[in-house]
Amino acid sequence: MSGVARIARRRLRGDGLTLFGAVSLGCLLFLGIFGPWLPLGDPSRIAAGPRLGAPSAAFLFGTDELGRDFLPRVVQGIRSTFLLSAIAVAITAVIGTLLGMAAGYLGRHTDQIVARGADILFAFPALVAGLLVAAVMGPGQASAITVISIATLPLFIRVVRSVTLGVAGRGFVTAAEVAGASTLRVMVVHLLPNVMGAVMVQLTYALSIGMIIESALSFLGLGVQPPDASLGSLLRQGSAYLTIAPWMVLSSGVVLSLAIMSVNLVGDAARDALEPLKGRPLT
Amino acid sequence: MTAMTAPLVDIADLVIEYDTGTRQVRAIDGAALQVFEDETLAIVGESGSGKTTLGMAAGRLLPPEARVLGGRIHVADVDVSDADDDALRRLRHDKLGFVFQNPTTALDPTMRIGRQVALAMGGRPAPEAIAELLSRAELNEPQRILRAFPHELSGGMAQRVVIAMAIARSPQLLIADEPTASLDASIREKVMATLGRLRAESGASLVILSHDLRMIARHADRVAVMYGGRIVELGAVGQVMQAPAHPYTRALLAAAAGNERPGERLRPIPGTPPILESRCEACAYAPRCAFRETRCETERPEPRAFAGREVVCHRAEAVIAADQSPRQEAR
Amino acid sequence: MEPPVIALEDVTVTYRSGFLGGTGFDALRGVSLSVGAGETVGLVGESGSGKTTLGRVCLGLLRPTTGSMHFAGQPFGNLRQRRGQLSVVLQHPEWALNPRLRCGRSVEEPLVLTGVSAAARRARVDEILEQVGLDPSFAARLPGQLSGGQRQRIAIARALVTHPRFIVFDEAVSALDVSVQAQVLNLIRDLQERHGFGALFISHDIAATRYVSHRIAVMLNGEIVEDGPAGRFYGAPEHPYSRALLAAV
Numbered sequence: 041m042s043g044v045a046r047i048a049r050r051r052l053r054g055d056g057l058t059l060f061g062a063v064s065l066g067c068l069l070f071l072g073i074f075g076p077w078l079p080l081g082d083p084s085r086i087a088a089g090p091r092l093g094a095p096s097a098a099f100l101f102g103t104d105e106l107g108r109d110f111l112p113r114v115v116q117g118i119r120s121t122f123l124l125s126a127i128a129v130a131i132t133a134v135i136g137t138l139l140g141m142a143a144g145y146l147g148r149h150t151d152q153i154v155a156r157g158a159d160i161l162f163a164f165p166a167l168v169a170g171l172l173v174a175a176v177m178g179p180g181q182a183s184a185i186t187v188i189s190i191a192t193l194p195l196f197i198r199v200v201r202s203v204t205l206g207v208a209g210r211g212f213v214t215a216a217e218v219a220g221a222s223t224l225r226v227m228v229v230h231l232l233p234n235v236m237g238a239v240m241v242q243l244t245y246a247l248s249i250g251m252i253i254e255s256a257l258s259f260l261g262l263g264v265q266p267p268d269a270s271l272g273s274l275l276r277q278g279s280a281y282l283t284i285a286p287w288m289v290l291s292s293g294v295v296l297s298l299a300i301m302s303v304n305l306v307g308d309a310a311r312d313a314l315e316p317l318k319g320r321p322l323t
Numbered sequence: 324m325t326a327m328t329a330p331l332v333d334i335a336d337l338v339i340e341y342d343t344g345t346r347q348v349r350a351i352d353g354a355a356l357q358v359f360e361d362e363t364l365a366i367v368g369e370s371g372s373g374k375t376t377l378g379m380a381a382g383r384l385l386p387p388e389a390r391v392l393g394g395r396i397h398v399a400d401v402d403v404s405d406a407d408d409d410a411l412r413r414l415r416h417d418k419l420g421f422v423f424q425n426p427t428t429a430l431d432p433t434m435r436i437g438r439q440v441a442l443a444m445g446g447r448p449a450p451e452a453i454a455e456l457l458s459r460a461e462l463n464e465p466q467r468i469l470r471a472f473p474h475e476l477s478g479g480m481a482q483r484v485v486i487a488m489a490i491a492r493s494p495q496l497l498i499a500d501e502p503t504a505s506l507d508a509s510i511r512e513k514v515m516a517t518l519g520r521l522r523a524e525s526g527a528s529l530v531i532l533s534h535d536l537r538m539i540a541r542h543a544d545r546v547a548v549m550y551g552g553r554i555v556e557l558g559a560v561g562q563v564m565q566a567p568a569h570p571y572t573r574a575l576l577a578a579a580a581g582n583e584r585p586g587e588r589l590r591p592i593p594g595t596p597p598i599l600e601s602r603c604e605a606c607a608y609a610p611r612c613a614f615r616e617t618r619c620e621t622e623r624p625e626p627r628a629f630a631g632r633e634v635v636c637h638r639a640e641a642v643i644a645a646d647q648s649p650r651q652e653a654r
Numbered sequence: 655m656e657p658p659v660i661a662l663e664d665v666t667v668t669y670r671s672g673f674l675g676g677t678g679f680d681a682l683r684g685v686s687l688s689v690g691a692g693e694t695v696g697l698v699g700e701s702g703s704g705k706t707t708l709g710r711v712c713l714g715l716l717r718p719t720t721g722s723m724h725f726a727g728q729p730f731g732n733l734r735q736r737r738g739q740l741s742v743v744l745q746h747p748e749w750a751l752n753p754r755l756r757c758g759r760s761v762e763e764p765l766v767l768t769g770v771s772a773a774a775r776r777a778r779v780d781e782i783l784e785q786v787g788l789d790p791s792f793a794a795r796l797p798g799q800l801s802g803g804q805r806q807r808i809a810i811a812r813a814l815v816t817h818p819r820f821i822v823f824d825e826a827v828s829a830l831d832v833s834v835q836a837q838v839l840n841l842i843r844d845l846q847e848r849h850g851f852g853a854l855f856i857s858h859d860i861a862a863t864r865y866v867s868h869r870i871a872v873m874l875n876g877e878i879v880e881d882g883p884a885g886r887f888y889g890a891p892e893h894p895y896s897r898a899l900l901a902a903v
Contacts, residue, residue, distance in 0.1 A: 369831035369833065507700035507701055507858060534831060534832055536832065537861070574833070579836070580835065580836070580861040580862045580864075581861035583865065584888070585884070585885050585888045588840065589839060589840060591833050592833040592836075595801065
């Protein structure tokens with residue numbers, strides 16, 4: 041691992057774009073995690089300032105139609121968007137890794153069922169799934185998590201399955217089988233540590249997709265419910281006042297784009313660090 | 324060998340290093356080599372000896388982290404280290420042909436064989452011309468192969484296609500990197516024979532990079548033995564293989580299975596090959612050498628003519644005088 | 655007389671392919687082969703001749719479609735029952751070891767599976783590493799820090815650590831350099847003398863095979879076409895295909 045860390049460090053220093061991504065992701069995570077304890081003001085206090093007030097020294101991001109300070113609301117939005125997607129993606133990663141490893145290693149019927157299942161999920165447009173789930177479960181955080189899981193599960197299954205297929209054919213797996221190791225032992229001791237790299241890379245992609253889906257659902261009113269804020273619900277709120285108070289859409293939109301972009305930039309760097317030999321000719 | 328004419332490849336004082344990120348590794352530590360017209364030269368060496376780097380340097384097909392730190396490479400009167408991209412492309416395209424170790428990765432999996440061969444030939448060759456080229460590479464049923472995709476061919480057939488593509492433009496120099504290593508033992512000999520015959524017909528020169536001593540003994544005119552980024556022995560195959568003058572060549576022959584009599588024991592070379600970080604100021608082989616004396620560890624040997632060949636060793640006289648069957652009885 | 659460690663009697667392996675297993679393909683046809691204790695049988699042939707399939711059958715990774723297979727005189731059973739009794743060394747040194755495990759953990763795994771205590775395992779690992787010519791400190795290293803020859807030695811140590819009765823070497827030296835090949839071939843011969851295991855040495859390289867083997871079986875199109883003492887392969891083997899293989903030496 042030290043080699044990977046070294047390459048990652050070198051990339052982070054050498055590549056300005058990645059550095060930008062890492063720094064902005066760091067700042068967003070800091071705000072998201074420690075936001076409630078920062079002296080930014082109460083996100084749900086009504087009439088803290090004027091209604092639809094333009095950005096000023098007192099209210100950096102302006103205020104909304106109820107006179108709430110928009111800066112703490114955006115910070116709360118960052119928190120709930122990151123938190124929801126992270127929870128959903130973490131659950132999905134565990135399930136997807138297990139299913140992908142089972143499909144890749146056990147093969148035959150297990151593989152048929154899991155791989156076909158992943159194909160069906162993959163063919164489902166996330167928003168259609170969202171409407172369906174929201175209709176059944178009712179709008180809210182639980183359905184947002186469910187929809188993100190449905191959309192990102194095939195990503196994990198496919199990648200883990202194909203990496204597992206490669207690893208399972210290697211000598212050390214055959215040697216363990218011949219030595220009489222159980223299927224469970226082969227999967228835990230020999231396969232899991234060798235697919236983790238691919239899972240980590242996939243995590244960052246899934247996280248950015250999760251954030252897009254969460255925002256879209258909340259924008260449609262199917263995700264986070266008022267008075268709580270997510271970046272998507274703030275966009276929806278702001279879009280109603282786009283012409284008279286453009287700072288609402290602008291601030292939440294910019295922060296959302298920044299969040300998705302920085303996750304992707306860091307993910308790209310992680311992938312390059314884990315696959316340093318790709319595309320190197322004639323060594 | 325026509326040593327009177329100017330050599331087709333002329334490499335002198337070549338130094339190449341790789342930047343591995345953590346340190347510099349010197350792959351070629353002052354190598355000199357000439358390839359003449361109409362000959363087959365084999366470059367032998369184990370992994371890390373620098374043979375692939377040297378072979379690829381002739382076509383300037385080096386990976387980006389390789390740095391040429393010194394010396395010159397002339398190929399067909401083109402100064403390769405100095406040429407612009409355009410001149411290099413023309414050189415590679417018209418005068419060089421490459422055959423790589425693994426034919427399945429050398430061919431484009433998405434393209435039918437006929438189209439790939441046509442591209443290698445250049446222009447718009449008639450289907451008959453393509454078929455004709457394939458049958459020269461001893462492929463039966465060329466019409467069927469034209470329409471096939473690479474994955475539909477066996478390894479031997481695919482390598483014959485690669486060979487046909489390499490000779491398509493009648494190059495002056497063919498470079499073959501372990502051309503039979505990925506093929507079945509039973510067809511290696513035939514594929515090598517085809518490559519040798521096509522070379523002889525066209526009068527091109529062939530450089531084979533390989534670690535297979537037996538194959539080289541049968542198919543090359545001259546052999547260059549590489550160790551520690553230098554050519555340590557260079558001469559006619561028969562001479563070098565039968566009476567090696569460099570202790571490394573001698574040890575390599577004693578280690579290879581195939582020449583032993585039943586019951587004889589192979590003698591591995593003790594120790595491991597060096598990884599150089601800068602110019603080696605001693606003999607790179609000295610730590611593993613059975614013939615070493617003090618000056619081998621303090622004085623860099625320079626190439627010299629000896630016993631009809633070129634050798635880089637202070638102790639060549641002692642090596643060639645020693646018993647040429649260095650195996651011991653066992654089992 | 656002691657029964658052979660592995661005995662195959664008229665074994666056929668048929669692969670089903672196509673829709674509902676419509677077409678069959680015999681990877682092995684009527685193969686009989688036995689390996690005695692302390693004996694190395696070489697298995698040569700081109701790829702696709704069935705030698706890898708035969709190796710997988712001998713390792714219990716693949717069930718014969720028809721025919722019988724005995725291990726030390728008893729029906730083979732399954733691999734759990736055979737824990738510690740057979741092992742394998744494979745071709746690619748870079749894939750021989752789990753890159754995430756320290757070499758000591760890789761070597762001791764067969765002992766873990768046979769329920770040997772941790773203290774006894776440590777002593778066994780040190781001992782076996784020394785026998786394959788490696789310092790016990792290699793136990794603490796990761797495979798990434800080792801050369802190809804060193805990794806193959808670790809793989810051999812893992813194969814030997816339970817004192818198995820039967821080992822399959824599947825192209826075990828093919829990816830190694832000439833001088834390292836000689837080291838590993840000598841190691842295999844010496845260890846066999848010491849431990850007395852039966853071995854199947856699968857290779858396309860007839861020169862290396864005849865050097866380590868007592869007997870050689872030549873495979874062609876799923877059948878064994880010649881089976882004779884290794885000495886014969888230094889001279890004139892009987893089958894024309896065997897002679898064609900030898901022509902390249």
